[in-house]
Amino acid sequence: MKNPKKTEIRVNHNLFSLMLSSLIVLFSCEQSGSEEKGGWKPLFNEKDLTGWKTVMGAAEFEIEDGMIVGYAKANTPNTFLVTEEEYSDFILELDLKIEDLSSNSGVMVRGQYDADARDGSGLVFGYQIEADPTERAWSGGLYDEARRGWLYPLDLNPEAKSAFKMNEWNTYRIEAIGNEIKTWINGKEVSYVLDDMDSKGHIGLQVHSINNAADEGNKTYFRNIRVKTENLDPKPFKGDVFVVSTLKNKLADLEKEKGWRLLFNGENSDGWKAAYKEEFPSDGWVVNDGILTIKASDGSESMTYGDIVTEEKFSAFDLAFDFKFTEGANSGVKYFVTLGENNVGSAIGLEYQILDDKNHPDAKMGRDGNRTLASLYDLITADKNPRFVKGPGEWNKGRLVVKPDNTVTHYLNGVKVLEYKRGSEEFREKVAQSKYKIWENFGEAEEGHILLQDHGDEVHFKNIKIKTLK
Known part of the structure; x- marks a missing residue:
């Protein structure tokens, strides 16, 4: 005879299981409905790699516990797992984890793939949002893979270097909308770029190449990969994050809100004049197609067409400018130019050397x-890595920041190359050993003009923008 209590328990247990299953299905449907309603779509089904393909290198991607796991492989090119579908404007969110310092990684957005490149081995190139576990800590920065190199190194936003956590899950948010690409890691604002090179492309996950066989098999993990392509609701940056633009003389709304303005409007010479004169030079300096150019002459220092200076004077400021020089060219951007020395040649001031x-x-x-x-001309040598230097005919990005406490920093292509303090004992010692020792209190004026130098060579400028610091 069956025990009625056991039967009752079994029935109740079965009923409970059925109810629980129903609740799970209902919850899943609600979640799915919510996701559909919010416009988010999963890019990874947590079971297999449907919708993805592996290209370039020989590293392997596998599915483990609902995650995509990339395994490092020695002596093979960078390996990418890319979507078969291409995306234009979108918001992408995913979690990423790195377990070893050798496991550099990244997320391709609007990535390009040329299957015929490298003798049919294929090539991935384009925008990549970095995952950098090294001491450099440039995770979330924007790298132009296999093309222009770094567009947004994190020297431009050092506070964001702490956002990425080694051996932990890191949540990436990437917005690619119109000409704007913005990134966040774990909710922290990281990089902001205006660029119009690619408007559409693949989303991809990278396992970086390694040369050390001992690092083979180290894992990079990806999960919760989802994308939104319609009814996009961009998340505004609230912090004072530096914006990199490769467009001509265009400011992002964030820059305008934070006090940035153009010193060169791309259309005419408004705001500039010849050094020691009240008018802009009648010859030599040309504005064409959004670019300000000093024409070549005889290579002499400011003796043909002459330098130009801002009509305004500046004290503490953040100045950014793009420049392109011809082969063998010499020029410079000077600051704290007082025009009070009445010297022959270029006006006197601190100089960001262009050479x-x-x-x-x-x-x-x-x-x-x-x-x-x-370099700070004739005073302090710029500590440059050759990979961040663009040669003749290529656009370089200069930046110099003068803080209210007189700390001055030079950047080249987003990388910090020197820092000093105006008026410090060390600064004055360097002045005493330089060509500027004949000028009393050189470089220590409270304010001054910004100058673009005519050194007799052809040099081009654009995207000259400034923000006053307080």
Whole structure:
């Protein structure tokens, strides 16, 4: 005879299981409905790699516990797992985890794939949002894979270097809407770029190439990959994050809100004049197609067409500018120019050097290379990595920041190359050893003009923008 209590328990247990299953299905439907309603779509079904394909290298991607796991493989190119579908404007969110310092990774957005490149081995190139576990800590920065290199190194936003956590899940949010690409890691604002090179492409996950066989098999993890392509609701940046733009003389709304303005409007010479004069030079300086150009003459220092300076004077400021030089060219951006010295040649001021280091003799003059590109001319040598230097005919990005406490920083292509303090004992010692020792209190004026130099060579400028610091 069956025990009625056991039967009752079994029935109740079965009923409970049925109810629980129903609740799970209902909850899943509600979640799915909510996701559909919110416009989010999963890019990964947590079971297999449907909708994805592996290209370029030989590293492997596998599914483990609802995650995509990439395994590092030695002596093979970067490997990418890319969507078969291409995306234009979208918001992408995903979680990423790195377990070893060798496991550099990243997320391709609007990535390009040329299957015929490299003798049919294929090539992935384009925008990549970095996952950098090294001490450099540039995670969330924007790298242009296999093309232009770094567009947004995190020297431009050092506070964001702490956002990425090693051996932990990191939530990435990436917005690619119109010409704007913005990134967040774990809710922290990281990078902001205006660029119009690619408007559409693949989304991809990277396992970086490694050369050390001992690092083979290290894992990079991806999960919760979802995308939104319609009814996009961009998330505004609230912090004072530096914006990189490759467009001509265009400010992002964030920059306008934070006090940035153009010093060169791309249309005419408004706001500029010849040094020591009240009018803009009648010859030599040309505005065309959004670019301000000083024409080549005889290579002399400000003796043909002359320097130009801002009509305004500045004290503490953040100045950014794009420049392109011709082979063997020499020029500079000077600051704290007072125009009070009445000297012959270029007006006196602190100078961010613009120079073709390989082809101009000035690079070998001065002391320890302090007349090279991005250096504080004749005073402090820029500490440059060659991979961040663009040569003749390519656009470089200069930036110099003067804080209210007189700390000055030079950047080249987003990377910090030197820092000093105006008026410090160390600064004055360097002045005493330089060509500027004849000028009393050189470089210590409370305010001054910004100057673009005519050194007799053809040089181009655009995207000259400034923000007053308080």
